[in-house]
Amino acid sequence: MLDISYVRENLDEVRRRLATRGFDTTVLDRFEELDVRRRRAITEHGDLAAERNRLSPEIGALMKEGKNDEAEAKRLRVKALKEQIDALDAERDAAEHDLNEIMFGIPNLPHESVPVGKDESANVEVRRWGAAPELGFEPLDHVTLGEKHGILDLPRAAKITGTRFPLTLGAGALLERALMNFMLDVHTREHGYQEVLPPVIVNSDSLFGTGQLPKFEQDLFKLDYERPYYLIPTAEVPVTNMFRDEILEADSLPRKMAAHTLCFRSEAGSFGQDTRGIIRVHQFSKVELVWCVRPEESYAVLEKLTDDASEILRRLGLHHRVVALSTGDFTSSSAKTYDIEVWIPSQHTFREISSCSNFEAYQARRAQIRYRPEPGAKTQFVHTLNGSGLAIGRTWVAVVENYQQADGSILIPEALRCYMGGLERIG
RNA sequence: GGAGGGGUAGUCUAAUUGGUAAGGCACCGGUUUCGAAAACCGGCGCGCGAAAGCGCUUGGGGGUUCGAGUCCCCCCCUCUCCGCCA
Known part of the structure; x- marks a missing residue:
């Protein structure tokens, strides 16, 4: 607001x-x-x-x-x-x-540095890292690879629940767990984030605080319960709302938290998009980074946050780029957003794997998250930021596709092997 | 789920059984002081207003009343005990 x-x-x-x-x-x-x-x-x-x-x-x-x-x-x-x-x-x-x-x-006011344009065609690539792997053969997509190795079983997921739900198993499930632990370890041990394991069911006040309600209820899963409870679409909601209706101590800022959760999105209105595979599903796993900061430092923190998320891709050796989203392309609550996009070989293109936003005081005002700059001063709204660090389902896809070998096997990136009992290769 | 105790401004704590939120601490400004401490004076939640001022605010929402922190109804949170459960 x-x-x-x-x-x-x-x-x-x-x-x-x-x-x-x-x-x-x-x-x-x-x-x-x-x-x-x-x-x-x-x-x-x-x-x-x-x-x-x-x-x-x-x-x-x-x-x-x-x-x-x-x-x-x-x-x-x-x-x-x-x-x-x-x-x-x-x-x-x-x-x-x-x-x-x-x-x-009313959406947030875009920051002056945001490229103006009416959709994603006006987005600006700000940097690129690495190179697409030279496979020397036509890459298989993650669904084909997943079925081939028995690490992904979408027909059974559809039976258990319905379309657009993931089911990984064996080394596939282990890969997901490895990615989760790897990301959390890097962010908590090296980047200084506090680890948080929050509720994944939230009330409507929390969703109002971060801006999903009242405007975007159709994107959420609402529970049939005596009170208006929803499954979280992102850990941003519970983690940011930790501080709702609070006045934070000035010397406790900046607060930086990393949370791994499952995320649930109804994906209403996206029928026909990404129907194959687990790029776009109703349930996925994600590590989220959330900051509460003094207003004057929020734009420097946005750069830091984006870089912290990118670090995961660098460690995994995955080709990616950072894109500044244009005024017409980013989420309503945000004042500025960078997307991080990873190379997906089967699609010959980059796909979003993280979205890092500075909400300035937009969420803080809705959620009443304040701080007292100095003793005796009036309280002020903090600035909130968050970004995926990273979406694990999509990272899984990126690893499986980028590390596929001519013989059909999948190499495990060096950084993940210690999280997978030393496993070097699937298949 | 059952029984009982609580929720008052940043924090802690009062309020004649209905009379319009009193104080302490912390913090800020001022007086005093060479400076500080102490003491004293003022301020210290939100809103409307250029200002003087005025209004709103006792977990949330309703109700009774000229008047509600106080009485009535619904809900939330929390503490203690019991039951159940991973």
Whole structure:
């Protein structure tokens, strides 16, 4: 959520910057009208309430003195005031409700360094690492390789649950576990992240805090339970919300956490995309990196975070690139996002394996995550950031495809062997 | 799931059985001091307002009342005990 007084005072600038995201800014016309109506109701409420608050204790005093007639007169006056106040409150609540609907739907303002464009064609590649493996033969895709080695069984996953669910086994399951441990070890032992193992079911307040609700409910799995509980689409939700409604100690910042969880996405609206394999599934495993920082350092941290995630791919020897997403291509809550894309041989292209975003105060304002810059100072919203470090399902695909050999076997990257009991090769 | 105790501003703690949130600590500013400590004065949740001010705020939401921290209803969290369970 944006700062409402910032929007009020910089309406034209807000309009202009949101337009670069392809956001329909006509709702901002209603914003002005509702904002004025709301504030007028609040002011008038204040005037009437002041009179009520003055009279009300007088009634008690009069009654104690036995002056019941005088008390009765004032009582009637206060009762009339109350009716007017209730009417104003109803007006304020209505305006506030509509205003909130607008504010909750407004995406973050893109940072000035973000390339402007209406979709992914305007994204800018900022760097590239390594080279695609020279296989010397037409690469098999991960589904074919997985079936061939008995490490991936999608037909059975479809039987157990339905389409778009993963089932790895044997060395395939071990590879997933190895990737998880490898990533967590690098981030916690070398990059200084605190390890977190959070709930994977969250309430609607948490999803509101990070921005998935109310606008993107269709992307989530909602549980049939007596309360509105959802499966997490990413560990960003529980980990960021650890600090919801808290005032953090200034010297505890920056907070940096790494969490491995399963993630669940309904993938509504993506029928027909990536239907083969486990690139796009309803359930996947991911290591997520989350930061809470002082506002002034958030852009330096975004670079650091992106590099921490990239380090995993460097250690695995996987060809990849970092892309600055354009204004038209990144998630609503973010002010700036880098995607890290890994080379997928069977598709002859790069595919997203991590998304690293600076949300500035957008999430912190929704989730009320604050800190006190120094003793006695007013509290301020922190900046939050997060990025995948990395999506394990897609890393699995990248390893299997990039390390396939002419004889059909799959070489295990050096960095993972100690996590796989010394296994050097599958098949 | 059952029984009982709790939830008050950053923190700790009051509030005549309904009368409009009092204090302590920490922190900030000022006075004092060579400087500091102590002491004293003021500030110390959010909102509206140019300001003076005014309003809102006792876990959340409803209700009764001229008036609710206090009474009634629903819900959340937490502590103790019992039951169940991995």
